[in-house]
Amino acid sequence: MEHKLSFREKLFIGSMLFGLFFGAGNLIFPIHLGQEAGANVFSANLGFLVTGIGLPFLGIIALAISGSGNVYDLASKVNQRYAKIFTVLLYLVIGPFFALPRLATTSFEIGIAPFINAQQQPLVLALFSVIFFLIAWGFARKPTKILVYVGKFLNPIFLILLGFLLLLAFVNPLGSITDAAVQGSYQSEAFSTGFTQGYNTLDALAALAFGIVIISTVKNLGVKKEATIAKYTIQSGAISIILMGVIYTLLAYLGTMSLGSFAVSENGGIALAQVANYYLGGLGSFILALIVITACLKTAIGLITSFSETFADLFPKRSYNFYILVVSFLPCLFANVGLTKIIEFSTPVLMFLYPLAIVLILLPLLEPLIGYRRLVYQMTTYFTLFAAIIDGLNAAPAWISNWSIIESIINFGSNYLPFFNIGMGWIIPAVVGFIISFILDLNFNKRIKKT
Incomplete structure (x- = not known):
């Protein structure tokens, strides 16, 4: 028992x-x-x-x-x-x-x-x-x-x-x-x-x-x-x-x-x-x-x-x-x-990793409503990954973020990603990735059923 x-x-x-x-x-x-x-x-x-x-x-x-x-x-x-x-x-x-x-x-x-x-x-x-x-x-x-x-x-x-x-x-x-x-x-x-x-x-x-x-x-x-x-x-x-x-x-x-x-x-x-x-x-x-x-x-x-x-x-x-x-x-x-250096180096890593963890936490909670859809997991994660990289670079120490190529990437995020300036540039890409993948997966499954 x-x-x-x-x-x-x-x-x-x-x-x-x-x-x-x-x-x-x-x-x-x-x-x-x-x-x-x-x-x-x-x-x-x-x-x-x-x-x-x-x-x-x-x-x-x-x-x-x-x-x-x-x-x-x-x-x-x-x-x-x-x-x-x-x-x-x-x-x-x-x-x-x-x-x-x-x-x-x-x-x-x-x-x-x-x-x-x-x-x-x-x-x-x-x-x-x-x-x-x-x-x-x-x-x-x-x-x-x-x-x-x-x-x-x-x-x-x-x-x-x-x-x-x-x-x-x-x-x-x-x-x-x-x-x-x-x-x-x-x-x-x-x-x-x-x-x-x-x-x-x-x-x-x-x-x-x-x-x-x-x-x-x-x-x-x-x-x-x-x-x-x-x-x-x-x-x-x-x-x-x-x-x-x-x-x-x-x-x-x-x-x-x-x-x-x-x-x-x-x-x-x-x-x-x-x-x-x-x-x-x-x-x-x-x-x-x-x-x-x-x-x-x-x-x-x-x-x-x-x-x-x-x-x-x-x-x-x-x-x-x-x-x-x-x-x-x-x-x-x-x-x-030293504590100061540890915090300094950890901040950009957290800005990169946290959005991926948040998406991984939220998607299983939606499964009772939409079911498990691998395409939704993949596209939502990959869209989030793209924005999370830019968020992480934006939080990097000056000796990294001041590189010309890094500055160009950060400027792209600042100009085209909503909420980027408050450290949450990943939100809209994640939502867009979720919506697109969900629609594609629904249409794909409908075609299979018809076939």
């Missing part, structure tokens, strides 16, 4: 998924958004929530209802070659190249760097990175225990520490929201700027990656039927998404209120450190260190696990234990580049 999950088990799975999603970037980006958005924080936060929690939840639903066990299965609806390339790129971004190094570097810069002098920081960062990924590697060696590690232990610690700091901040606010200055593009495009800032959380990509973890966890609890697995996956996902939305909103408003006592900081990590020190002094810095390191560690465990399980399936000549070793070693090297 199939096992029926209790509410407590669903809560633990939801807690696990929240713990996997909510890393250091999820802490620092909403606060920085709040500081820059100022009095327009409501609209900016709304846009941020669309990409920060809306898309991840849709990603979980897409994996669940499509019966796809992982992102490769889902992307195979386009074709298998595209599926392999997209899957590898996605896991490299949320794995050793960007997300994992960022976890260690953010942990260090917020949690450790305030306690040591500047001359010692490079050496201590190197040692910290080794220790951080050794611990994550140790937990990732037994992926079936991830529910215990993250859902029952690490995540409750994180929520208690963060909740304590937020309570202090809202009981005794640093400043007013209505009088806060508004920076840059948030003055006229608060929603769309918040929307693209939500890319930085990597959560829509992570939803596709962590799908294999949550589905495996539900199966390991004794659930066998695909429909039941889908139902429990969506229910557990809803728990984590609601919790994330509440915390994102509180952090964004905390960032805006902090302007009453502090200037806009270079990044949200600095702002968070200032707030913690204001309310709690040295104790605040210690609590903040625990919050950030805990948040980063639990996310690192999930990323290493999902990366290694996927690569072991795609490239079975090597074992799971080999991949967790590789994906724990490489970030140790990249983490020492």
Whole structure:
């Protein structure tokens, strides 16, 4: 007889998924958004929530209802070659190249760097990175225990520490929201700027990656039927998404209120450190260190696990234990580049990859209405790919975007792609690709039936 999950088990799975999603970037980006958005924080936060929690939840639903066990299965609806390339790129971004190094570097810069002098920081960062990924590697060696590690232990610690700091901040606010200055593009495009800032959380990509973890966890609890697995996956996902939305909103408003006592900081990590020190002094810095390191560690465990399980399936000549070793070693090297450089290089990659992920999430959700149509998947994806390349080049560092050929491509996007200037030039090409392919597929099927 199939096992029926209790509410407590669903809560633990939801807690696990929240713990996997909510890393250091999820802490620092909403606060920085709040500081820059100022009095327009409501609209900016709304846009941020669309990409920060809306898309991840849709990603979980897409994996669940499509019966796809992982992102490769889902992307195979386009074709298998595209599926392999997209899957590898996605896991490299949320794995050793960007997300994992960022976890260690953010942990260090917020949690450790305030306690040591500047001359010692490079050496201590190197040692910290080794220790951080050794611990994550140790937990990732037994992926079936991830529910215990993250859902029952690490995540409750994180929520208690963060909740304590937020309570202090809202009981005794640093400043007013209505009088806060508004920076840059948030003055006229608060929603769309918040929307693209939500890319930085990597959560829509992570939803596709962590799908294999949550589905495996539900199966390991004794659930066998695909429909039941889908139902429990969506229910557990809803728990984590609601919790994330509440915390994102509180952090964004905390960032805006902090302007009453502090200037806009270079990044949200600095702002968070200032707030913690204001309310709690040295104790605040210690609590903040625990919050950030805990948040980063639990996310690192999930990323290493999902990366290694996927690569072991795609490239079975090597074992799971080999991949967790590789994906724990490489970030140790990249983490020492520094947080600012990691964010700088990741932005154009995210502007390229995110539209492809959004399309891959939305198309399965339309299947109950239009059915599975390979041509629709292919043309929508290829039209999106064309525009996503231009979006990515537009967000590239100046030493790339200033090349004459790149400037010509960017100028083409600026002149002919609607919404390009707000970072969403892919929307109209995606819609056009979908409509054209749907009409062509309908006509093609009609001709076959007549024949």
